[in-house]
Amino acid sequence: MGRNKYPEETVAKILDAALELFCAQGYEGTSIQDIVDRLDGMTKGAVYHHFKSKEEIFNAAFDRAMAPIVEHRRSMLGVGNMTGAQKLKRLYASESVVPQIELWARMRPAADPVKSSRLLAMQYQGSFDESADGCLLPVIEEGIADGSIACECPREAAEAVSLLANLWLLPLFRPLEPKDRMLARAQCLAQMAAAVGLDLGEEVLQTTARIWDVWDRAGW
Amino acid sequence: MGRNKYPEETVAKILDAALELFCAQGYEGTSIQDIVDRLDGMTKGAVYHHFKSKEEIFNAAFDRAMAPIVEHRRSMLGVGNMTGAQKLKRLYASESVVPQIELWARMRPAADPVKSSRLLAMQYQGSFDESADGCLLPVIEEGIADGSIACECPREAAEAVSLLANLWLLPLFRPLEPKDRMLARAQCLAQMAAAVGLDLGEEVLQTTARIWDVWDRAGW
DNA sequence: TCGATAAATACATACTAGCGGTATGTATGG
DNA sequence: CCATACATACCGCTAGTATGTATTTATCGA
Numbered sequence A, B: 001m002g003r004n005k006y007p008e009e010t011v012a013k014i015l016d017a018a019l020e021l022f023c024a025q026g027y028e029g030t031s032i033q034d035i036v037d038r039l040d041g042m043t044k045g046a047v048y049h050h051f052k053s054k055e056e057i058f059n060a061a062f063d064r065a066m067a068p069i070v071e072h073r074r075s076m077l078g079v080g081n082m083t084g085a086q087k088l089k090r091l092y093a094s095e096s097v098v099p100q101i102e103l104w105a106r107m108r109p110a111a112d113p114v115k116s117s118r119l120l121a122m123q124y125q126g127s128f129d130e131s132a133d134g135c136l137l138p139v140i141e142e143g144i145a146d147g148s149i150a151c152e153c154p155r156e157a158a159e160a161v162s163l164l165a166n167l168w169l170l171p172l173f174r175p176l177e178p179k180d181r182m183l184a185r186a187q188c189l190a191q192m193a194a195a196v197g198l199d200l201g202e203e204v205l206q207t208t209a210r211i212w213d214v215w216d217r218a219g220w
Numbered sequence C: 001t002c003g004a005t006a007a008a009t010a011c012a013t014a015c016t017a018g019c020g021g022t023a024t025g026t027a028t029g030g
Numbered sequence D: 001c002c003a004t005a006c007a008t009a010c011c012g013c014t015a016g017t018a019t020g021t022a023t024t025t026a027t028c029g030a
Helices: A007-025 A032-037 A044-050 A054-078 A084-091 A094-107 A117-132 A136-146 A154-169 A179-195 A203-217 B007-025 B032-037 B044-050 B054-078 B084-091 B094-107 B117-132 B136-145 B154-169 B179-195 B203-217
Strands: none
Touching: A007 A032, A007 A044, A007 A054, A007 A094, A032 A044, A032 A054, A054 A084, A054 A094, A054 A117, A084 A094, A084 A136, A094 A203, A117 A136, A117 A154, A117 B117, A136 A154, A154 A179, A154 B154, A154 B179, A179 A203, A179 B154, A179 B179, B007 B032, B007 B044, B007 B054, B007 B094, B032 B044, B032 B054, B054 B084, B054 B094, B084 B094, B084 B136, B094 B203, B117 B136, B117 B154, B136 B154, B154 B179, B179 B203
8 A cells, every 4th residue: 555645544544443443352452453454455564653552552542532522521611601510510411421422332342341451440540630630620629619519528529429420320341230220320429429519410310311321222 | 390299389379479460560561471480490381280371360369369358358247246337337447458458568559550450440340249249238238127227229329339449548559649638538438428328437537547557658 | 837856754564572372291299 | 100290392473673665745956
């Protein structure tokens, strides 16, 4: 295959193939050759020309997939005419969560946590980052500042809620539970969050129900 | 090296070396050759004579390390003259948790969640198992039966508390936080658990403080 | 504005060290 | 004597590298 006039198309193809394979087979279960085999005619040389390691491909693939979602979340919080409490509820409302869920539904990571261990580790790490640098903690602190939220331990509450939301309420790396069990989790999480001053709103239940429908429709 | 009269000593040596390396360098970061190199004079043939795969070594190493702790927990709950609520508190009291912590302090898993991703995945999976088949959920249900616990969603509460305790309050795969931050987490977890009917007791704070001391003394 | 040339880029090809795992050989204890 | 506890030698595959080649693009004088 000759040289491409638009190399970013090649990069995109590589990342598309990589994302799919990493989700389906995990990091260790996916070889560079597996990726190359999906890029009809292309060879390993092309891949290693654009990326310097397998790890870099992995990170680039997921960064690219996540970028629009992260931006959407951020933009939602830029507005000034909302209290912190309102923004918090909105973070867990359908409009915020569903796009992310649809991405995962397309990707279908392996339901075995060991197979998906690297993705799991990223989600785990990300839950702490989300609290520190992301949306959740800043919103809570905004709410405390404007008086709409009363929370004694904002950082801890943010971390706990974030972890539970990412790894328990939306358990990407475990088999899908029945709908009522998932709703029970949402209810339980809302109660626990309320106990530390965070009102996630009634919408959490509806959001969870919608997520379940999306996943179920995707044949999860 | 000639044939050993007591092959179980050889097995023990292999598992000791493997446990240490898997903790320090992670699963993927540890090669069979790394393990062999710590068994002075022994070769790969010996290892593959006693174990049929790397994964089997990994599981055997951690099963062996965990066995006494699991048994200790179980035995503690066998007694009949305690209510479910009392047993629950005891699950998170020092006597139950500290032995486990000391094991981890000796092993010192890598603080990078990606490096430790397989261990993280095991802890994650284990949190759900602990709720279903382990100690927590049975104890809660015992408490409900004897009237000492009032919990509307025992399964969900058990899962959430177990996850937070294993992956957040005792974050093996993250850098050690300052003591006050860890105590804040314990306080926060206790509040959240109380909201769904689980009283973890005041001892949780003391237990957490002791754990922090152990880890700190171990130069974590 | 044009074409020639040089340089940078986008790949392909061929290779390496190290990996998990296996097949087989050998010596020792029961 | 034979099952067991190892050692030795090997295999296919992996992530990654070194190098070769063709095509695009920048640079140049005219």
